[in-house]
Amino acid sequence: MREVCIIGVGMSKWGEIWKQSLRDMHTDAALKAIKASGVDHLDSMYVGCMSCGLFVGQEHLASLLTDYMGMCGLPATRVESACASGGMAVRQAFIEVASGISDIVMASGVEKMTDCSGDEATYALATAADQEYEVFHGATFPGLYAIMACAHMAKYGTTRAMLSAVSSKNHTNGAMNPVAQYPFKVTPAQVEKSVMIADPLRILDCSPITDGAAAVVVTTVDIAKKLGKPYVKIIGSGIGTDTIALAQRDDITTIKAATIASKMALKMAGKKITDIQFSEVHDCFTIAEIVVAESIGLYEPGKAGPAFLAGESALDGKFPINSSGGLKSKGHPVGATGVAQMVEVYKQLTGQAENGRQIPNSPKIGMAQNMGGSGGSSVVHIMEVA
Numbered sequence: 001m002r003e004v005c006i007i008g009v010g011m012s013k014w015g016e017i018w019k020q021s022l023r024d025m026h027t028d029a030a031l032k033a034i035k036a037s038g039v040d041h042l043d044s045m046y047v048g049c050m051s052c053g054l055f056v057g058q059e060h061l062a063s064l065l066t067d068y069m070g071m072c073g074l075p076a077t078r079v080e081s082a083c084a085s086g087g088m089a090v091r092q093a094f095i096e097v098a099s100g101i102s103d104i105v106m107a108s109g110v111e112k113m114t115d116c117s118g119d120e121a122t123y124a125l126a127t128a129a130d131q132e133y134e135v136f137h138g139a140t141f142p143g144l145y146a147i148m149a150c151a152h153m154a155k156y157g158t159t160r161a162m163l164s165a166v167s168s169k170n171h172t173n174g175a176m177n178p179v180a181q182y183p184f185k186v187t188p189a190q191v192e193k194s195v196m197i198a199d200p201l202r203i204l205d206c207s208p209i210t211d212g213a214a215a216v217v218v219t220t221v222d223i224a225k226k227l228g229k230p231y232v233k234i235i236g237s238g239i240g241t242d243t244i245a246l247a248q249r250d251d252i253t254t255i256k257a258a259t260i261a262s263k264m265a266l267k268m269a270g271k272k273i274t275d276i277q278f279s280e281v282h283d284c285f286t287i288a289e290i291v292v293a294e295s296i297g298l299y300e301p302g303k304a305g306p307a308f309l310a311g312e313s314a315l316d317g318k319f320p321i322n323s324s325g326g327l328k329s330k331g332h333p334v335g336a337t338g339v340a341q342m343v344e345v346y347k348q349l350t351g352q353a354e355n356g357r358q359i360p361n362s363p364k365i366g367m368a369q370n371m372g373g374s375g376g377s378s379v380v381h382i383m384e385v386a
């Protein structure tokens with residue numbers, strides 16, 4: 001297996017983007033990544049996109065997006081795994097380069113979520129849940145994660161203040177991210193006074209509906225060295241799945257798919273979780289960041305909440321989490337999220353994080369954890385500075 005790295009990254013502006021279509025946003029991010037990488041061609045492309053057919057009525061992205069990039073004929077494939085679609089696209093690009101099938105592959109992600117009504121967006125997102133046993137009975141993702149939050153609170157004593165600390169910290173980081181949808185700070189008190197969505201989750205506990213795209217160029221270390229651009233190695237990749245429905249899981253206070261994926265990625269990398277210095281994790285809701293931090297082995301069950309309340313996950317903390325602002329502040333265009341996590345890890349490892357959100361002491365190794373739905377699928381990547 002060849003050594004694989006990321007050599008260039010690009011993102012569109014995220015938010016409610018009225019002046020760009022899905023194809024425009026993707027082309028923007030893709031061309032930025034190509035320019036940053038210095039490559040003169042691509043061998044293939046994998047595009048993460050959860051539900052473009054429901055959000056904007058557009059399928060067949062392989063043809064559409066290569067056309068608007070000016071690359072008709074480029075081998076391209078759309079990848080879907082709900083909100084983990086972007087991370088899965090990165091994994092496919094990693095595998096193709098590592099295997100020797102191709103030398104230079106783009107992994108991208110895109111979603112245009114605000115061109116439909118709120119009800120239509122809710123319907124589209126609900127396709128990532130169990131239609132017969134959850135959605136039919138009225139369950140939405142805020143409701144499902146609220147159930148997880150209540151269970152975690154009952155089992156481990158997790159508090160409202162711990163959830164608020166996650167939101168406040170991520171907004172502090174996102175306020176420094178030039179592409180973030182909500183680049184402003186919020187206090188824990190503001191979180192706790194915001195509109196209730198599904199008890200105990202309030203609107204400032206929830207990631208938003210977002211338009212956006214992200215792209216990375218994946219190649220071999222040998223090619224990266226010749227190009228002379230900053231690069232970081234992907235040294236571990238892992239995926240895992242669990243039951244799609246919460247009711248069928250052994251324990252809804254943990255994300256088994258994330259545990260499986262992190263163990264697989266760490267084994268490939270030859271690392272322990274204690275070797276990882278920072279991480280981007282899938283904080284679709286504040287409780288998700290707490291549960292994921294425990295599921296990947298960073299904290300013992302029930303210990304992440306108190307650690308976050310004490311500031312351990314801040315930029316200058318013991319283990320920074322979501323320096324980008326996370327899904328909560330940066331935004332969550334579901335097909336693009338996993339790719340954007342890789343963009344942030346790349347920037348942190350190469351010292352390119354903007355506006356003062358660079359993690360202190362020049363971290364050397366980071367992790368990205370992306371997941372679909374309520375944790376029915378998850379993908380983890382480990383990246384190391386060259």
